[in-house]
Amino acid sequence: MQTTDTNLDSFSQQVRSCAQRVCENRSLAIGSLYDLTSQRLIRFAVTITRSQHDAEDALHASLVRVSETPELLLKAQQPWHYLLQMVRNDALQILRRRKPTSQLNPMHDLVTDCPIDAVALAETHRAVWKALGKLPSEQSELVVLKIWEEMTFQQIAEVLDIPLATASSRYRYALEKLAVYLRQQREEVVYE
Amino acid sequence: MNSLPPNHWNESDFAELEQIIADAKGYVVPSADLRPRVIDSVREIDVQHVHLAKLRNLIICAVLLWMIVMAVFFQLSSKRKQFTSPTSSEVEQKSIEYATQNGYSKDWGMVDVFRELRGGNAPNTSP
Missing domain, CATH: 1.20.5 (Single alpha-helices involved in coiled-coils or other helix-helix interfaces)
Incomplete structure (x- = not known):
C-alpha cells in the first residue's frame, strides 16, 4: 500500500529515498542504505540471533534482497518498519537453521565500538547486552524497538505482528527480568 | 558498573533502567x-x-x-x-500416354511432355 510522505516518520522517509536511489542504481546506492541503517539493524538482529556473525548474515541477506527488489521498500507503508521486519525474518530463519549447541554462549562474538577513554562505561554497556542476551528473543527485540528505536507500542505491535496488549505486557516483563539480570551481574562483579 | 540499577528495584527505577539500556545502544556495531x-x-x-x-x-x-x-x-x-521436376520414368510414362491418346509416336509424346514442363499446356504438335 502506497502512502503519502506526510504519514512517514523522518527515518522512513530517508529509507524510502535510499530505496529510490537503489532503484536507479543498485550497486552504487546500496552503500548509502547500508550507512543509513546498518548500525540500527545490526543491534536489532543481534538481540534476536545473539550472535554478531548470524546477525550480520541476516543483515547481509536483507540488504541484498532489498537491492534486488527495492520496490518492496518503496511500496511499504513504513519503509523503516518493513526493513526491520525483513531483518527480523532473516534473523529468525538463521536461528532456525542454527545448531542448538551454538547458543550456549550468547553475545560472545560482539563487535563493539568502545573508545579507550570509555572503558568503564563500556562495562555497563556490556552488562546490558549480556542481560539482553539472556532474555528470550521475543522480549529482547521488543526492548530494542521500544528503547533504541523509540517506537510506540502500536508500531511495535505492527512490526512484530502481535496484539498491542501483548507488546505492552511483554515489554514490562522484559524490563523486570533485565533488572534482575543486571543486579545479578553487579553482584557477580562485586564478589569477584 | 556504578550506574547499574539498585538492589531494591521498584517502579520509579524503570526510567533509570530504560536510560541505562538506551545508553548502550551504540555499543554493538557492524x-x-x-x-x-x-x-x-x-x-x-x-x-x-x-x-x-x-x-x-x-x-x-x-x-x-x-x-x-x-x-x-x-x-x-x-x-x-x-519446384520439383518429374523423374525420367514419369516423363517416359507420360510420353507414352500422350502418344496413345493422340496417335503419334512416343518421341513426339516426349516433345509434348517437355513443352508442358516448360510452361505450355502441351499443345498437340504431333504431325
Whole structure:
C-alpha cells in the first residue's frame, strides 16, 4: 500500500529515498542504505540471533534482497518498519537453521565500538547486552524497538505482528527480568 | 558498573533502567568487512542480471529465428511441387500416354511432355 510522505516518520522517509536511489542504481546506492541503517539493524538482529556473525548474515541477506527488489521498500507503508521486519525474518530463519549447541554462549562474538577513554562505561554497556542476551528473543527485540528505536507500542505491535496488549505486557516483563539480570551481574562483579 | 540499577528495584527505577539500556545502544556495531561484503554481493547480482538479460535476449532471438525459418520452410514445402521436376520414368510414362491418346509416336509424346514442363499446356504438335 502506497502512502503519502506526510504519514512517514523522518527515518522512513530517508529509507524510502535510499530505496529510490537503489532503484536507479543498485550497486552504487546500496552503500548509502547500508550507512543509513546498518548500525540500527545490526543491534536489532543481534538481540534476536545473539550472535554478531548470524546477525550480520541476516543483515547481509536483507540488504541484498532489498537491492534486488527495492520496490518492496518503496511500496511499504513504513519503509523503516518493513526493513526491520525483513531483518527480523532473516534473523529468525538463521536461528532456525542454527545448531542448538551454538547458543550456549550468547553475545560472545560482539563487535563493539568502545573508545579507550570509555572503558568503564563500556562495562555497563556490556552488562546490558549480556542481560539482553539472556532474555528470550521475543522480549529482547521488543526492548530494542521500544528503547533504541523509540517506537510506540502500536508500531511495535505492527512490526512484530502481535496484539498491542501483548507488546505492552511483554515489554514490562522484559524490563523486570533485565533488572534482575543486571543486579545479578553487579553482584557477580562485586564478589569477584 | 556504578550506574547499574539498585538492589531494591521498584517502579520509579524503570526510567533509570530504560536510560541505562538506551545508553548502550551504540555499543554493538557492524564489523568492518560487512559493508564491502554487501556491496560485493550486490555487484555480483548486478553482473548475474546482465548475463541473464543477455541470455534472455539470445533465447528470444533464437526462438524468433526458429519461427521465421519454420514459416519459410512450410511455405516452401507447400509449393514444393512447383519446384520439383518429374523423374525420367514419369516423363517416359507420360510420353507414352500422350502418344496413345493422340496417335503419334512416343518421341513426339516426349516433345509434348517437355513443352508442358516448360510452361505450355502441351499443345498437340504431333504431325
